Amino acid sequence: MPATAQQISDFREDIGDVGSPPIFDDDAVNRIYDRAIAAYSDAETYEAEMRVIGIRQLLADAAKRVSYKQNQSSENMSDVFKHLKQLLDLWQGIRDDAASASSGGGAVWGSLRKKPSRSYEVPDS
Numbered sequence: 001m002p003a004t005a006q007q008i009s010d011f012r013e014d015i016g017d018v019g020s021p022p023i024f025d026d027d028a029v030n031r032i033y034d035r036a037i038a039a040y041s042d043a044e045t046y047e048a049e050m051r052v053i054g055i056r057q058l059l060a061d062a063a064k065r066v067s068y069k070q071n072q073s074s075e076n077m078s079d080v081f082k083h084l085k086q087l088l089d090l091w092q093g094i095r096d097d098a099a100s101a102s103s104g105g106g107a108v109w110g111s112l113r114k115k116p117s118r119s120y121e122v123p124d125s
Contacts, residue, residue: 003033007047015054015087024054032057040095042102048095055088 003011008029017023024032029050036049062084065077 002030003050007033007050010047011050011054014051014091015058017054023058029054040099040102042098045095045098045102048091048098051091052088052095055084055091059084059088 008026011029011032012018012022012024032050032053033046035053036046040046040049059081062077062081065080067078068075
């Protein structure tokens with residue numbers, strides 16, 4: 001099942017793919033969608049996973065970029081990697097929060113069934 005037009009649009013907006021033509025075409029977004037939905041079952045989590053996968057692919061491309069400086073002008077293309085890494089950390093946190101919320105995560109309280117046995121140390125003689 002392919003991603004809806006709204007999901008594709010939201011994906012592009014959330015990762016900053018707003019140029020013309022977009023970095024990710026519809027087929028690429030649908031492949032990312034398939035990978036995300038295979039990993040997670042609830043909508044909020046797999047949509048966050050879509051962003052994580054997309055940003056990882058952008059990171060792979062950004063790793064090749066270098067900064068350039070000549071005289072008074074400079075172009076810091078290596079900063080793109082740093083900013084994408086921060087964006088990736090943000091979306092991984094959102095995905096992890098959504099995954100723990102959907103799985104009913106949280107603290108599990110319980111008690112011991114029996115009293116633990118006491119351990120005695122016997123010095124060597």
